[in-house]
Amino acid sequence: MTDLLAPDEAPPALIINEMGTSPLVLICEHASNRLPKSMGTLGLKREDLDRHIAYDIGAEGVSRHLSNLLDCALVLNRYSRLAYDCNRSPEHAGAMPEVSEVFEIPGNKGLSPSEKLARVNGIYHPFHLAIGQLLDQRAVHKRRTIIVTMHSFTPVFKGIARTVEVGLLFDQDESLAKKLEHSFPGFDTRMNEPYSAKDGVMHTTAIHGAARGLPSLMLEIRNDLITKEDDQRAWGERLAAAFKGVT
Numbered sequence: 001m002t003d004l005l006a007p008d009e010a011p012p013a014l015i016i017n018e019m020g021t022s023p024l025v026l027i028c029e030h031a032s033n034r035l036p037k038s039m040g041t042l043g044l045k046r047e048d049l050d051r052h053i054a055y056d057i058g059a060e061g062v063s064r065h066l067s068n069l070l071d072c073a074l075v076l077n078r079y080s081r082l083a084y085d086c087n088r089s090p091e092h093a094g095a096m097p098e099v100s101e102v103f104e105i106p107g108n109k110g111l112s113p114s115e116k117l118a119r120v121n122g123i124y125h126p127f128h129l130a131i132g133q134l135l136d137q138r139a140v141h142k143r144r145t146i147i148v149t150m151h152s153f154t155p156v157f158k159g160i161a162r163t164v165e166v167g168l169l170f171d172q173d174e175s176l177a178k179k180l181e182h183s184f185p186g187f188d189t190r191m192n193e194p195y196s197a198k199d200g201v202m203h204t205t206a207i208h209g210a211a212r213g214l215p216s217l218m219l220e221i222r223n224d225l226i227t228k229e230d231d232q233r234a235w236g237e238r239l240a241a242a243f244k245g246v247t
């Protein structure tokens, strides 16, 4: 089996502000559209790698502003969800998608078990191991921890326009979502939209939040609201004010 990442390629998890004083720990699984060099472009055109299928447009920028404003730790994934979607378990059909929305991903077609394992071992495991170690350290120091995963979604999905602008997603634990429900006046804010735990899209909060008994939330912002740098900053400030009131 050849290595997925070359020796000069960085590990999947990039931790910003690791010692941040806030109880919030932000996780952005879909921050990047970069692919490991060993994958080329997965048979896609370069411009297709700039679409939402490859990453959550704007999510990294918003997350960095929020991390900075509230002094909270932030874990970014350096690699595209098309290489491995770190918010999916290895068994999930969407972990290494052959089709994303309406786009076929040629380089993900018919992967052999060993090719899939290389991606699991090269991206999924090290990414979640790094988060686990960060949370272990916080537990050792008895630090309060609230997990918030930071995402964006496309305004049009399979030809259908979405009017929801902010999604507060939770599985068992609704407490944080309920507190934030009215924190974004003027924006169409909904619970468990445009996805929910039933769709199997809350893997990170399940394995790091629920499994440790930590409160958690998956936050989704429609990506047309955060495409520009100025808007990312404004949403960072809006979220900082909202979280300040509830954490």
Ligand SMILES: [Zn+2]
Residues within 6 Å of the ligand: 030, 056, 150, 151, 152
């Ligand atoms: Zn996402």
